[in-house]
Amino acid sequence: MPPGFATEVFLVERPERELLPERPWTLVGDQHLRGAWARAGMPEPAHALWVTVPEEEKKLPTVIPWLERWATVPLHREATVVAxxxxxxxxxxxxAASLYLRGVAWQVWPTTLLAMADAALGGKTGADLAAGKNLVGAFHFPRRLVACTDFLASLPARHLQNGRWELVKTAMIQGEMAWAMEMLKDGPTKLNWVEWALAFKAGVVHRDPRESGERRLLNLGHTLGHALEAASGYQLLHGEAVGLGLLGACLMAEEQGLKPFPARFLDPLVRRLAPLAPLVAPWRDCLALLARDKKATRASGHTEDTPATEIQCILPRPNEPAVQRALPPQAWESPHARLLSLLHQESLRA
Ligand SMILES: NC(=O)c1ccc[n+]([C@@H]2O[C@H](COP(=O)([O-])OP(=O)(O)OC[C@H]3O[C@@H](n4cnc5c(N)ncnc54)[C@H](O)[C@@H]3O)[C@@H](O)[C@H]2O)c1
Structure with a gap:
C-alpha cells in the first residue's frame, strides 16, 4: 500500500482475531457469515447486529435502527464499528459509521469477491435514493480492511463471476491484456489478482481521494454499465453490468478512433457475457438513464443544436492505459446496438 494510505490492508486466508479493533467495538455482520465467523473462533460483541440487506434495501431507513441501537448501547466516540x-x-x-456522533472509526471485512476487489477499498460509503444508486453518501475511510478468502467458499458462483468483472476492469484500465484474458478463462480466482487489484486501487485513491482526476479511471465500464444495471431493474448484478459496460467501452473506443481490440480478446469477452443478453435493456431505456448519469455535466459551448450534457467516459486501449473522453449520452447508441448484436450472434452460435 502507498505510505500514509488511510486504510491498513490485510489479505489473509482465515479470519484472525488479532486484526479486530481494540475494545470497545461493535459489529454489523451479514447473517450468511454468522456460522463461519463462530466456527473460525471469532468473538462477537454482545450488541452485534446480524442482518441480511438486499440491494433494494440499500437505503437510509435501513441504517436508522442501527444508529438507534448504537445510541442505546451506548457506543462512545472512541468505539470502532466492524462491517x-x-x-x-x-x-x-x-x-452509518460516518453519521454516528459525526463519525466513528470503522473496519471493513469484505466477504464477496466484488467487495474484496473493489467496494471495500477507497472510502466511498453510500445508500440509494429513489432517483438512483449511491446518490447519498460520504467519503469515510475505514482504518483497516481485512479480506479473508476462506469466506468466499460459501459465495454463490454467480457472485464469484460478478466480482471477477471488477478484476477484469482493473486489468483493462492498465492495458494489461494478458491478465484480462487470463481472468476471462474458467478456473478459480487467484489470490494475486485480488492483491494486485487492491494495490492498484489504493495507489489511485491515494493520489486522487476525491475523484477529481485519475480516480475517474476506476469507472471504466461504469457509464453504460450503470445505465444497463438500472434499466434491468437491478436484475443485472453490479459486476455483470460492469462486464457489459466493458464490452460497450471497447466498442466505443474503436468508434472514437482508438486502436481496436483484437478478436482474440473480444471473442472470449462476448462468450462470457452472452448469457446476460436477455437482461440487456433496449436503447431508449438506457438513454434516459445515461442523461442522468452522476458524471454528466453541461457540455461546454452548448447551443440549441448540440447536446446539453456530456459524460466523462473512460475508454480502454489494448496494451495501453485507458483514457478519458467527454462524450454525449447519444454517442452510446451505436456501441449499445453492436453489443446487443454480438451477444445475440454468440447466443445463436452456442
Ligand atoms: N463503495 C464502493 O466503492 C463500491 C464499489 C463497487 C460496488 N459498490 C457497491 O457494492 C454493492 C454490491 O456488492 P456485492 O456484489 O458484494 O453484493 P451484496 O453485498 O449484495 O452481496 C451479495 C449477496 O451475497 C451474500 N453474501 C455476502 N457474502 C457472502 C458469503 N461469503 N457467502 C455467502 N453469501 C454471501 C449477501 O448477503 C448478498 O445476498 C452495490 O451496492 C454497489 O453499489 C460499492
Missing part, C-alpha cells in the same frame, strides 16, 4: 459482508452491507455500515 462484515458484501458491498451493500459495507457501503451502508461505513455510511
Amino acid at each position: 462484515l459482508g458484501g458491498g451493500v452491507l459495507t457501503d451502508l455500515t461505513g455510511l
Whole structure:
C-alpha cells in the first residue's frame, strides 16, 4: 500500500482475531457469515447486529435502527464499528459509521469477491435514493480492511463471476491484456489478482481521494454499465453490468478512433457475457438513464443544436492505459446496438 494510505490492508486466508479493533467495538455482520465467523473462533460483541440487506434495501431507513441501537448501547466516540459482508452491507455500515456522533472509526471485512476487489477499498460509503444508486453518501475511510478468502467458499458462483468483472476492469484500465484474458478463462480466482487489484486501487485513491482526476479511471465500464444495471431493474448484478459496460467501452473506443481490440480478446469477452443478453435493456431505456448519469455535466459551448450534457467516459486501449473522453449520452447508441448484436450472434452460435 502507498505510505500514509488511510486504510491498513490485510489479505489473509482465515479470519484472525488479532486484526479486530481494540475494545470497545461493535459489529454489523451479514447473517450468511454468522456460522463461519463462530466456527473460525471469532468473538462477537454482545450488541452485534446480524442482518441480511438486499440491494433494494440499500437505503437510509435501513441504517436508522442501527444508529438507534448504537445510541442505546451506548457506543462512545472512541468505539470502532466492524462491517462484515458484501458491498451493500459495507457501503451502508461505513455510511452509518460516518453519521454516528459525526463519525466513528470503522473496519471493513469484505466477504464477496466484488467487495474484496473493489467496494471495500477507497472510502466511498453510500445508500440509494429513489432517483438512483449511491446518490447519498460520504467519503469515510475505514482504518483497516481485512479480506479473508476462506469466506468466499460459501459465495454463490454467480457472485464469484460478478466480482471477477471488477478484476477484469482493473486489468483493462492498465492495458494489461494478458491478465484480462487470463481472468476471462474458467478456473478459480487467484489470490494475486485480488492483491494486485487492491494495490492498484489504493495507489489511485491515494493520489486522487476525491475523484477529481485519475480516480475517474476506476469507472471504466461504469457509464453504460450503470445505465444497463438500472434499466434491468437491478436484475443485472453490479459486476455483470460492469462486464457489459466493458464490452460497450471497447466498442466505443474503436468508434472514437482508438486502436481496436483484437478478436482474440473480444471473442472470449462476448462468450462470457452472452448469457446476460436477455437482461440487456433496449436503447431508449438506457438513454434516459445515461442523461442522468452522476458524471454528466453541461457540455461546454452548448447551443440549441448540440447536446446539453456530456459524460466523462473512460475508454480502454489494448496494451495501453485507458483514457478519458467527454462524450454525449447519444454517442452510446451505436456501441449499445453492436453489443446487443454480438451477444445475440454468440447466443445463436452456442
Ligand atoms: N463503495 C464502493 O466503492 C463500491 C464499489 C463497487 C460496488 N459498490 C457497491 O457494492 C454493492 C454490491 O456488492 P456485492 O456484489 O458484494 O453484493 P451484496 O453485498 O449484495 O452481496 C451479495 C449477496 O451475497 C451474500 N453474501 C455476502 N457474502 C457472502 C458469503 N461469503 N457467502 C455467502 N453469501 C454471501 C449477501 O448477503 C448478498 O445476498 C452495490 O451496492 C454497489 O453499489 C460499492
